[in-house]
Amino acid sequence: MHDILNRPATEPQTGSSIDVETLDFCYGSSQALKGINVEIPANGVTAFIGPSGCGKSTLLRCINRMNDEIPGTRITRGGIRINGVDIYDKSVDVVKLRRDVGMVFQKSNPFPRSIYENVAYGLRLRGESNKAVLDQAVQEALQASALWDEVKDRLQESALGLSGGQQQRLCIARTIAVKPLVVLMDEPCSALDPIATAKVEELVWNLKEDYTFIIVTHSMAQASRVSDKTAFFYMGELVEFDTTSKIFSNPTHKKTEDYISGRFG
Ligand SMILES: Nc1ncnc2c1ncn2[C@@H]1O[C@H](COP(=O)(O)OP(=O)(O)OP(=O)(O)O)[C@@H](O)[C@H]1O
Numbered sequence: 001m002h003d004i005l006n007r008p009a010t011e012p013q014t015g016s017s018i019d020v021e022t023l024d025f026c027y028g029s030s031q032a033l034k035g036i037n038v039e040i041p042a043n044g045v046t047a048f049i050g051p052s053g054c055g056k057s058t059l060l061r062c063i064n065r066m067n068d069e070i071p072g073t074r075i076t077r078g079g080i081r082i083n084g085v086d087i088y089d090k091s092v093d094v095v096k097l098r099r100d101v102g103m104v105f106q107k108s109n110p111f112p113r114s115i116y117e118n119v120a121y122g123l124r125l126r127g128e129s130n131k132a133v134l135d136q137a138v139q140e141a142l143q144a145s146a147l148w149d150e151v152k153d154r155l156q157e158s159a160l161g162l163s164g165g166q167q168q169r170l171c172i173a174r175t176i177a178v179k180p181l182v183v184l185m186d187e188p189c190s191a192l193d194p195i196a197t198a199k200v201e202e203l204v205w206n207l208k209e210d211y212t213f214i215i216v217t218h219s220m221a222q223a224s225r226v227s228d229k230t231a232f233f234y235m236g237e238l239v240e241f242d243t244t245s246k247i248f249s250n251p252t253h254k255k256t257e258d259y260i261s262g263r264f265g
Helices: 056-062 094-100 117-125 131-144 164-175 194-207 220-226 244-250 254-260
Strands: 018-027 030-040 045-050 071-082 101-104 182-186 212-216 229-234 238-243
Touching: 030 056, 030 071, 030 182, 030 254, 045 056, 045 131, 045 220, 056 071, 056 117, 056 212, 071 131, 071 238, 094 101, 101 164, 117 131, 117 164, 117 182, 131 164, 131 194, 164 182, 164 194, 194 220, 212 220, 220 254, 229 244, 244 254
Parallel strands: 045 212, 045 229, 101 182, 182 212
Antiparallel strands: 018 030, 018 071, 229 238
């Protein structure tokens, strides 16, 4: 079992707190994040909101080091700790980190394989080949993702035959099958209709006892429905971070108020 993030020995696993400390991040010479300081608590949902280009996705991708894949990017100051572990320390195995910090993308991206194999994928990659173990893990992940009843009789059919909303829930099942501690979601519902969106939001809500979720969203309604905490970003800076109820009812900063009331962005 992977333990780079001080994974608790108990079952069920619980999520992890994330400390972003005075983080500056650049794409080449262009600075996209400026002095970000935020402590994201374990086991709950935090929403990242803000106008296009303010740095939400960049920060999200820093949390599982996805930005490492983009040439010319670098952190010029500060860092990120998950459960107290500096995730940019050179001893950290990035592949293992991304297992503990899973990601769900804007556009669902199931592999062109069966529903079963999509969910079993990460476990197989980890070397699991026992059919009973895989069967159980696949069932549990699909149940947790509220998809089991819809697919239990067609597990061997192609995942590409599912609807868009089902595919997105399948991607969530694939992510949680390997029992990550943190789940990063980058506008996971932007391609979904309201019913599929409600299902994804409900499953996030139901899973938040076990995982730490961060969701980037352009929907103020979604942020207020699904998150416990909200971070508002503007031009690469974190303007305000607070409980979602406070941000949406009585924000401290005028910029936050202007944004949530639709005056810009
Ligand atoms: N791969 C990249 N190379 C260079 N600059 C980038 C890259 N990705 C993002 N940027 C720049 O970094 C800044 C922050 O972008 P980011 O995608 O993090 O914003 P965002 O708040 O997630 O925006 P959106 O809501 O439109 O997705 C922007 O100025 C953007 O142009």
